[in-house]
Amino acid sequence: MSAAVTAPAAGAPAASRGILLLLLLPGLVALVVTFLLPLLWLFRASFASSAVGTLSGGDWTSEAYTTVLFDPFYWRVAWNTLVLGFNVAVFAVILSYPIALFLARTQSRFRGVLTALAVAPLLTSSVVRTYGWMVIFGDRGVINSTLQALSLTDGVIRLTNNSLGATVALIEILMPYAILAMLSGFGRLNVQLEEAAAMLGANRLRVFTRIVLPLSLPGVLTAALLVFVLAISSFVTPRLMGGGRVFVLGTEVFNEATVTLNWPLAAALSVMLLVLFSSIILLYQRALRALEV
Amino acid sequence: MQNTSMLGRVAWNTLITLLYLFLLAPIVIVFIISFDTRQYLAFPPESFSFGSYVKVFENAKFISAFWRSLAIGAIVGIVSVSAGMLLSLSLVRYKFRGKAAVNFLILAPFLVPHIVLAVGVMLVIAPIGLLDSYPGIVLAHLGITIPYTVRTITMSLMAVDTRVEEAALVHGASPAMVFWRITLPLVRPGLIAGAVIAFLISFDEATISLFIVSVKASTLPTEIYHYLEYSTDPQIAALSVILILISIGVVVAVERLVGLRRAI
Amino acid sequence: MADHHVIIENLVKTYPGAQKPSVDHVSFSLPRGEMLALLGPSGCGKTTILRMIAGLIVPTSGAIRLDGRDVSSIPVYKRNMGMVFQAYALFPHMSVAENISFGLEMRKVGRAEREERVRKALDLVKLAGFGERKVSQLSGGQQQRAAIARSLVIEPELLLLDEPLSNLDAKLRDEMRDEIRDIQARTGVTAIFVTHDQDEALSMADRLAVMSAGRLEQIGTPREIFDRPQTDFVASFIGAGTFFEGKVAGPGVAAVDGLPPLRFVGEAAVGSPVRLMVRPHRLLLAGEHGQPNSFTGVVEHIVYRGQILTLSVRCGSRLLQADLPTHAGVLPQKGDQVTLTVAPEDVTLIGREAA
Numbered sequence: 001m002s003a004a005v006t007a008p009a010a011g012a013p014a015a016s017r018g019i020l021l022l023l024l025l026p027g028l029v030a031l032v033v034t035f036l037l038p039l040l041w042l043f044r045a046s047f048a049s050s051a052v053g054t055l056s057g058g059d060w061t062s063e064a065y066t067t068v069l070f071d072p073f074y075w076r077v078a079w080n081t082l083v084l085g086f087n088v089a090v091f092a093v094i095l096s097y098p099i100a101l102f103l104a105r106t107q108s109r110f111r112g113v114l115t116a117l118a119v120a121p122l123l124t125s126s127v128v129r130t131y132g133w134m135v136i137f138g139d140r141g142v143i144n145s146t147l148q149a150l151s152l153t154d155g156v157i158r159l160t161n162n163s164l165g166a167t168v169a170l171i172e173i174l175m176p177y178a179i180l181a182m183l184s185g186f187g188r189l190n191v192q193l194e195e196a197a198a199m200l201g202a203n204r205l206r207v208f209t210r211i212v213l214p215l216s217l218p219g220v221l222t223a224a225l226l227v228f229v230l231a232i233s234s235f236v237t238p239r240l241m242g243g244g245r246v247f248v249l250g251t252e253v254f255n256e257a258t259v260t261l262n263w264p265l266a267a268a269l270s271v272m273l274l275v276l277f278s279s280i281i282l283l284y285q286r287a288l289r290a291l292e293v
Numbered sequence: 294m295q296n297t298s299m300l301g302r303v304a305w306n307t308l309i310t311l312l313y314l315f316l317l318a319p320i321v322i323v324f325i326i327s328f329d330t331r332q333y334l335a336f337p338p339e340s341f342s343f344g345s346y347v348k349v350f351e352n353a354k355f356i357s358a359f360w361r362s363l364a365i366g367a368i369v370g371i372v373s374v375s376a377g378m379l380l381s382l383s384l385v386r387y388k389f390r391g392k393a394a395v396n397f398l399i400l401a402p403f404l405v406p407h408i409v410l411a412v413g414v415m416l417v418i419a420p421i422g423l424l425d426s427y428p429g430i431v432l433a434h435l436g437i438t439i440p441y442t443v444r445t446i447t448m449s450l451m452a453v454d455t456r457v458e459e460a461a462l463v464h465g466a467s468p469a470m471v472f473w474r475i476t477l478p479l480v481r482p483g484l485i486a487g488a489v490i491a492f493l494i495s496f497d498e499a500t501i502s503l504f505i506v507s508v509k510a511s512t513l514p515t516e517i518y519h520y521l522e523y524s525t526d527p528q529i530a531a532l533s534v535i536l537i538l539i540s541i542g543v544v545v546a547v548e549r550l551v552g553l554r555r556a557i
Numbered sequence: 558m559a560d561h562h563v564i565i566e567n568l569v570k571t572y573p574g575a576q577k578p579s580v581d582h583v584s585f586s587l588p589r590g591e592m593l594a595l596l597g598p599s600g601c602g603k604t605t606i607l608r609m610i611a612g613l614i615v616p617t618s619g620a621i622r623l624d625g626r627d628v629s630s631i632p633v634y635k636r637n638m639g640m641v642f643q644a645y646a647l648f649p650h651m652s653v654a655e656n657i658s659f660g661l662e663m664r665k666v667g668r669a670e671r672e673e674r675v676r677k678a679l680d681l682v683k684l685a686g687f688g689e690r691k692v693s694q695l696s697g698g699q700q701q702r703a704a705i706a707r708s709l710v711i712e713p714e715l716l717l718l719d720e721p722l723s724n725l726d727a728k729l730r731d732e733m734r735d736e737i738r739d740i741q742a743r744t745g746v747t748a749i750f751v752t753h754d755q756d757e758a759l760s761m762a763d764r765l766a767v768m769s770a771g772r773l774e775q776i777g778t779p780r781e782i783f784d785r786p787q788t789d790f791v792a793s794f795i796g797a798g799t800f801f802e803g804k805v806a807g808p809g810v811a812a813v814d815g816l817p818p819l820r821f822v823g824e825a826a827v828g829s830p831v832r833l834m835v836r837p838h839r840l841l842l843a844g845e846h847g848q849p850n851s852f853t854g855v856v857e858h859i860v861y862r863g864q865i866l867t868l869s870v871r872c873g874s875r876l877l878q879a880d881l882p883t884h885a886g887v888l889p890q891k892g893d894q895v896t897l898t899v900a901p902e903d904v905t906l907i908g909r910e911a912a
Contacts, residue, residue, distance in 0.1 A: 020387050024395065027380035027439060030372075034436030035402050038413025045416050095312055102309050117313065123540040124320060125497035127514045127521070128533040132319020134525050135326050142322060145337065175316055204301075233406030236499050240521055250408050257412055257504055270412045277406055460646040462633045463611050464711060465663035470634075474659075478650045 046267035064268035074252070078272075081248040084163065085232035088170045092178045092227045093220060095171065100182035100223075101216070105191060115183075119176045126173055130237045133169035134160060137241070161243035169241050170231050177230060178223040185219020218291055225284040229277055249273050320537065327530035338527075345531035355532060358516040362496055365427065365512060369434045370492035374484055376435075377442030384443075385450045402440045410436055411504040418505070425507045433505045434495040441494065442487035449483025450476075489547050493540060561586035562747050563610075563715060568619035570605050578617070579605050581771040587764075592741050592748045594762035596755060598794070602771040603751045607717050610749065612636045623714050634663070639708030639746075640717040644724055645700045647692045653703050654679070654688030660711040678710040681740060698729045705737070709744060716741070718750035722757055734761055755795050759783065767791050785905060792834050792907050799877050801833040809901065815873040820849050821904035832907040837867065839903035840879035842889070843896045851898040852877060856889050870895060 047060045068074045103115050121129060136142045137159035147153045159165050193215070197207045235250030242251070249269060256266035325337070330344035349355055380399065384392065402410070414433045415424065423429035453476060461471045499514035506515055513536065517529060563586060570580040580602040587593050595603040608614040610621055612633030620627045628636055639660075648656050654675050661671045679685050682702035687695070695703060701721065708716060721737060722730045738761050741748050752758050758765050759779040766776040769790045775782060786792035792800070803813035805825045810818050811833060825831050843851050854872035865880045866888055879897055881888065889895050 016387070020383055020389060023379040023383040023387075025379075027376035027443070028395065028398070030376050030432075030435050030439055031398050031402075033417075034414060034432050034439075035405075035410065036398065038410060038417045038436070039405065041417050042409065042413035095315065098305075098308055099312050099316070102305075118316065120541075121316065121320065123493060123497070123544060124533075124537050125499055125514045125517075127499045127517050128323065128536060129319045131517070131521060131525070131529055131533060132323045134521070135322050135530070136318060138525065142337075169319075172315060172319065229406065233408050234500075235408055236503070236518065240518070253408055253412060254503065257415060263416060266412050267416065270409045273406060274409050277409075278404075281404065454644075454646060456642050456644065456646040457648055459613055460640065460642055460707075461648070461659065463613065463636075463638055463640040463717075464660035464707065465634050465637070466659070467632075467634050467663075470663060475648060 042267050042270055045264055046271045048264045048267075064262075064264040067265060068268055068272065073247075074269075077247050077249060077252050078276075080163070080246070081232050081250075081276075084167060084170070084238070084248055085228045087167050088174060088231040089224045089228040091167075092171045092174050093224045096175050096178035096182060096223060097216075097220065099175075100179050100186060100219070101212070103179070103183060104186040118179050121173070122176045126234075126236055127240075129173050130169055130240045133165065133172065133237075133241060137165045137168070160241055161245050163238075163242065163246050166238040166241040166246050169237050170234060173237060174227045174230050178227050181223035181226050182216070182219040185222050186216055218288060221284065221287060221291065225280065229280060232276065233273060249276075323530045323533045323537075326527050327534045329527040329530070331527065343531075345527040346535070348528045349532045349535065352528070354516060355513065358511050358513045361427075361510060362513040365430055365434070365510075366492040366496040368427075368431050369438055369495040370488040372431070373435055373438040373442045373491040374446070374488045377439055377446050377487055378480075378484060380439075380443050381446040381450050385447055399440050399443050402436055407437065407500045408504075411501040414501065415504045424505060425509050425511075427510055430502060430505050430510050430512065433501050434491075434498060437498070437501065438491035438494050441490050445487040445490060446480060446483045449480045449486075453479045485547060485550065489543060493543065497536075497540070562589040562591075562624060563587040563749075564620075564622040564625075565606070565610070566620040566622065568606060568609060568621065569617045570602070570609060570614065571617045577771065579771050580609070580616075582619070583768070583771075583773045584619075585766050585773060585776050587747055587749070589747055590745045591763045592738070592750070592761065594758035594765045595749060595751045595768060596758040596765050596795075597753065597768035597774075599753055601768040603753075603768050604719060606768075607719055607749060607751045610715065611638050611640050611717055637711065637714050638717055639711060639713030639715070641701075641704045641708050641719065641721050643720045645704040647700055647703055647707070649692055651692070652688065653684065653690050653692065653695065656692065656703060657688075657707045657710050660707065664711065674710050678706040681709065681744070682706045682736075697725055698733060701725065701733055702736075705740060709740070709746065713746065716746045716748040718748065720752055721750055722752070722754070730757075737761065759795075767794065769794070786834070787908055789832065789907060792905070796836060797878060798834040798836050798905075799875070801835075801875075803831055803833060805829050805831055815875055816852060817850075819904060820901040821906055822902045823906040825906060834905045834907055835877075835899050835903065836905075837878045837880040838865075839899050840877060840897045841899070842879075842881060843898040848898050850901060850904070851896050853894065853896045856891050856893050856895060859889075859891050868895070870897060 046064055047062060049059060049061045049063055099118055103111065103118065106114070108114070134141070138144070139156045139158070139160070141159075143159060144153075144156055147157065193211055194207050197211045198204075202210060232248070233250055235248070235254050238246045238248050239251050239254065249272070253266050253269045253273065256262045256269065327345055328341045328343070329338035330340065330342050330348075380395075383389075384396065384399075411433070414436065418424060418429045418432065423432070457479070458471050458475050461475045462468070466474060496512075497514060498512075499518055502512050502515045503518060506512060511519075513532075517532065520529060565583060565585050568580055568583045569578050571578040583602070583606060585593070595606060597603045605614060609616045609629075612628075612631065616629055619629070621629045647653075648659065651659070657675045657678050658671050661674060666674070675688065676685075679688055682705050684699060684702050684706065687699065687703075692700065692703070701724075718737070722733055725733055734757065750761070759782075762779065764776060764778055765782045767774045767782060767790070775787045775791045777785075782791060783795055786795060789800075792798060801811070801813045801816070801819060803811035803819065805827050806812040806818060807827060809822060810820055811825075811831050813819050813833070819833060821833055852870070852872045854870040854877065856868050857871045857876065858869035860867040861883070864883060866883050868879045868881065868889065870877045870879060877897060
C-alpha cells in the first residue's frame with residue numbers, strides 16, 4: 001500500500017504507511033472475522049456432508065443442495081417466502097407512501113416530532129413488536145375480544161398461527177424502513193414544482209400523477225426493495241406469529257441450524273437465500289437505472 | 294369548490310391519523326396490557342396495577358439477561374466505535390491502494406441478510422467453543438454494528454475542516470496533540486452517536502443472537518423470544534415497556550447531551 | 558542579501574504525477590521586519606510557497622533559511638511560525654482565549670504567563686473583553702483579529718497570512734488592511750502574505766513578489782512593480798494599460814504601427830524590437846497638437862467611475878485608454894475629437910530596468 005497524507009510534513013512516507021496499517025488493522029480484522037470469514041465458511045459448509053451438530057471436514061459433497069432441490073417441501077418454502085415478501089413489500093409501501101408524502105411536504109412545526117414518531121418503532125426490538133401483534137391478533141386478543149363484545153362473531157377468528165398474522169405484523173414492523181427510504185428518496189420533490197404545475201393549469205390529480213408520482217418513484221422502489229429483502233430474510237416474526245405453522249426460508253434455516261442441527265442444510269438454505277437476495281438487488285439496480293434514463 | 298377541498302383535507306388527515314395508529318398500535322397495546330396481571334393474555338385488562346412490573350423484577354432470568362444485554366451492548370458499542378474511528382480516519386485522511394476494497398468490506402454487511410450472517414458466524418465460532426459465550430455474541434454483533442459506526446464517524450470526520458488541524462500543527466501541536474486536542478473533540482458527537490447506535494442495535498438484536506446464545510450468554514431479546522414460544526402473559530408487556538423506555542431514554546439523553554440529529 | 562532574515566533558495570515543488578512543477582525554482586529574501594506580498598492569479602503557486610514555508614508541504618528541492626539556518630527538514634510544529642488562514646481556521650470548540658492560548662500551551666508556557674500574554678494579544682488586536690466568547694459568536698472581522706492574535710501570541714519567527722482579506726466585505730477589508738499593516742509595524746514581525754488582489758498587495762506590502770505559473774516574475778517595491786514592470790505578465794497583471802509593439806528608431810524614440818513616433822526614457826539599441834506601455838492615468842488631455850507624444854482621435858466610449866472618467870479613444874488602428882480626473886473642467890463627450898499626450902518618462906519600456 002502506498003500512502004499519501006494530507007497533513008504533517010514530518011510524517012515520512014514510511015512512517016505514515018505504518019500508521020495507516022495500525023489504523024486499518026483492528027477494524028479490518030474485526031470485519032474479516034465477523035463478516036468475510038463467516039460468509040466463506042458458510043459457502044464451504046453448504047458442501048459438507050451432514051452430521052448432527054458438527055461439520056465433517058475434508059470432502060466436498062452437494063448432498064445438502066440435492067436435498068433442497070429434490071424435496072417439494074423446500075420448493076413450497078421458497079414459494080411461501082416469495083409470496084410473504086411480495087405481500088409485505090406491496091402493502092408496506094402502499095401504507096407508508098402517504099405518511100412519507102405527508103412528512104416530506106408538511107409545514108407543521110411538529111414535523112420533527114411526527115418524523116420521530118414514524119421511525120420510533122425502530123428503537124424497539126422486533127421481538128417486542130411481534131409480541132404487540134400477538135396481543136392484538138391472539139385468540140383472546142384485542143380484535144377477537146372487540147368482535148365478541150359487539151356480538152359480531154360467536155367463535156374465535158384465527159388470526160395468529162397462520163401467514164395472515166405474520167404478514168400483517170411484518171408490514172407494520174418494516175414500515176418505518178419504508179418511510180425512511182422514501183423520505184430520503186423524496187429529495188427532488190418540492191412544493192414549488194407542484195405550484196408551478198398548478199399555475200400551468202394542472203388540477204390536483206394531474207399534479208399528483210404527472211409531477212409527484214414520477215419524482216417519488218425512485219424512493220418508492222428503494223423502499224419496496226428494502227422491505228422485500230428484510231421480509232424474505234425474517235424469521236422471528238413468522239416464527240412467533242405463525243406458531244410453527246408458517247414455513248419460510250428464515251424459519252427453516254433457524255430450524256436446521258438450532259433444532260435438527262443439520263448444519264450443511266442450514267448453510268445451503270442460507271446460500272440460496274443469499275442468492276435470491278443478491279439477484280433481487282441486481283434487478284433493483286437495473287430498474288433504478290431504467291427509471292433514471 | 295371550497296367544500297370539496299375541505300373534504301379532501303379532512304379525508305387526507307384522517308388517512309394519515311389511521312396510518313399512524315396502525316404503525317404505533319403494537320406499542321400502544323403493549324403499554325395498555327402491561328397493567329394487567331392475569332396469567333394469560335386477554336383484552337381489555339380487568340384491572341389496573343403494576344403487578345406485572347413487579348413480576349418482571351422478581352424474574353431472575355430476565356434480570357440477569359438484562360444485565361448481560363447491557364454489558365454486551367456496552368462492549369459492542371465501545372469496540373465498534375474504537376475500530377470505526379480508526380477505519381474512518383484511514384478512509385477519510387489517507388489515500389491508499391485497496392481503499393475501494395476496504396470500503397466495500399465495510400458496506401457489504403448492509404447487503405447481507407442478518408440470518409445468513411448468523412448461520413455463518415455460528416459455523417465459524419462453534420468449532421472454537423465460542424457458542425453461547427460473551428466473546429461469541431460480541432463478535433457476532435460487531436459484524437453488523439461496525440458498518441454503522443464507520444458511516445456515522447466518517448460523516449462527522451469529513452465535516453472537520455482540515456485547515457483547523459493545520460492551524461494547530463503550525464502553532465506548535467504535534468500530530469498526536471492535534472488528534473487529541475482538535476480532531477477528537479470535533480468528532481465527539483459522531484463517536485457518541487455511533488456508540489449509541491451500536492449499543493441499541495446490540496441491545497435490541499434478536500435474529501443473530503438466537504443462533505449464537507442459548508443459556509449462559511442469553512440476551513434479553515432471546516429470553517423474551519423463548520418465553521413467548523410458550524406463554525404470552527402480561528409480564529412480557531411490562532418488560533417490553535421497560536425496554537422501550539430504556540431505548541427512548543438513551544436517545545433522549547444523547548440528544549440532550551450532544552444533539553444526536555446533528556451527529557447522524 | 559546573505560544577512561536577510563528569511564531566504565528562499567531555488568524552491569521547487571512538483572506534486573506526484575504532475576507534468577509541471579507547481580513552484581519552479583523560486584528565490585527571494587526578506588530583511589527582518591519586512592512585509593512581503595506574494596501576488597499572482599489563482600494556481601500560480603503562491604499558496605504552495607506559503608505552505609512550504611509553514612512546513613505544511615514538503616518541498617521537492619530548495620532551501621528555506623531563517624537567519625541562515627535551513628528549516629526545510631524541521632517538522633511543521635517545531636518551526637515556530639504564525640499563520641493566519643484564509644477562512645481563519647479558528648478551533649470551533651474553544652473560546653477565543655483558548656484559541657489564542659493554544660500555541661502557548663503547546664510550548665508549555667506556565668498558566669500565569671499564558672493568561673498575561675493572551676490578554677496582551679487580545680489588546681493588540683482590539684478584542685479586549687472578547688476572550689470568553691465562542692468563536693461562532695464573533696463577526697468575520699473579529700474572527701480575523703482572533704486568528705491574528707493566535708498567530709502572534711507565540712512570537713513567531715515569521716507571520717504568514719493566506720489571502721487574509723478575501724473573506725471580508727469591502728468596507729471591513731479597508732479597515733483590516735490598515736489594521737494588519739499597523740499590527741505588523743508595531744510588533745516588527747517579518748511577514749509574508751499571499752493575495753490575488755493587486756490593490757491589497759500594493760497598499761499593504763513593503764515589497765511585492767509577482768508570480769505566474771510557478772515562476773517568480775518580478776520582485777520589488779510597489780512603485781517599481783507598478784511603474785517599471787519587467788515582464789509582459791507583470792505589466793498586464795498589475796493595473797491597466799495600453800501596450801505598443803515597436804522598433805527603436807533612434808535614441809529614446811520608437812516607431813509604432815499606426816501612430817506617430819513614441820518618445821520614451823530608457824536604454825534600447827537602435828533597430829531592436831521593444832514593447833512599451835502607457836498607464837491610463839498618465840495620458841492627459843492636451844490643448845494643442847504638436848507636443849511630443851500627442852495622439853489625436855475620437856472618443857468611442859466613456860465610463861464614468863466617480864472620481865475618474867475612463868475614455869476609449871480611437872487613434873487610427875489603436876484604441877487608447879485614458880483615465881481623466883472628473884474635476885478637470887469641461888469633460889469630453891462621446892464622439893468628440895480629443896488630443897492625448899504622455900510624457901516620455903511615463904512611457905514604460907517593458908523588460909528593462911529603469912534608466
